[in-house]
Amino acid sequence: MYKVFIDNSVIQFLDSSEEVPLKGYDLVVNSFQFELSKLLDQFDFIASKVCLLVVYDDFELVFNQVFHAYxxxxxxxxxxxxxxxxxxxxxxxxxxxxxxxxxxxxxxxxxxxxxxxxxxxxxxxxxxxxxxxxxxxxxxxxxxxxxxxxxxxxxxxxxxxxxxxxxxxxxxxxxxxxxxxxxxxxxxxxxxxxxxxxxxxx
CATH class of the missing domain: 3.90.79.10 (Nucleoside Triphosphate Pyrophosphohydrolase)
Known part of the structure; x- marks a missing residue:
């Protein structure tokens, strides 16, 4: 599992072959069902402590989609x-x-x-x-x-x-x-x- 720390928040990336936790996240995103390039626009990462989980098949592809502006x-x-x-x-x-x-x-x-x-x-x-x-x-x-x-x-x-x-x-x-x-x-x-x-x- 990879973690990205954004101010007070964290995004975790989990391989789809692993068991997905059912608790502890504000949002669980399957990379096949969500427009990842807009994920960071959905939350105020500075003002609140958000914990997101993104499930992926190809980490590099998904990671680059989420952080395309960085x-x-x-x-x-x-x-x-x-x-x-x-x-x-x-x-x-x-x-x-x-x-x-x-x-x-x-x-x-x-x-x-x-x-x-x-x-x-x-x-x-x-x-x-x-x-x-x-x-x-x-x-x-x-x-x-x-x-x-x-x-x-x-x-x-x-x-x-x-x-x-x-x-x-x-x-x-x-x-x-x-x-x-x-x-x-x-x-x-x-x-x-x-x-x-x-x-x-x-």
Whole structure:
């Protein structure tokens, strides 16, 4: 199942071969029976917390129909673990996970390592595994944009001294134990909450 976070709301995409849940959604849409290009016009995603389910046979086709008016951007980042502590950043007054846009011809895992090094000032974190992928929308330079984020779990054994990248509006970077993740959860984005759930067993 894929999820797209739109402000306070979420659209989930479910393969038609899977069992469709009967509860928990404001609307369940079968991609064969609905004009998907108009789906986003049906709800005020900012003012209310809407949860939609779109059932698909061809994810890429259906996804592009729903978000036809959006520009696509690829990004990657991850949660770094060192001595049972985990690295998080604060940006624009919200807790976040270091991440950033892929450069030309760059693979997601390469971008994740580079962005973490740049945004936190550490060197040499190594990929443990892919946690998962999320999507979220926002406005970038006046253009509607949907960002696909690859999220990784990374290990690190170097110095825990950090240097937040101020030019990226990062005000602090901290190492905390998993028992303290409630600090992050109390002031972060829904998409980051999703990544934290992905990393619960790590």
């Amino acid at each position: 520009e696509f951007m690829d990004a990657a980042g991850g949660i770094v673990k060192c001595n049972q502590r985990y690295l998080f950043i604060e940006r624009h007054g919200m807790w976040d996970i270091p991440k950033g846009k892929l450069d030309a011809n760059e693979q997601p895992w390469e971008a994740a390592v580079r962005e973490i090094e740049e945004e936190c000032g550490i060197q040499g974190p190594t990929i443990d595994r892919l946690l998962g992928v999320t999507f979220h929308t926002y406005s970038y330079m006046g253009r509607l944009t949907i960002k696909k984020n690859w999220w990784y779990a990374l290990n690190y054994s170097g110095s825990m001294e950090v240097f937040p990248q101020e030019e990226e509006s990062i005000t602090q970077a901290i190492w905390i134990e998993k028992s303290e993740w409630n600090l992050i959860q109390s002031n972060t984005y829904d998409s980051i909450q999703e990544v934290l759930r992905m990393a619960e067993e790590w």
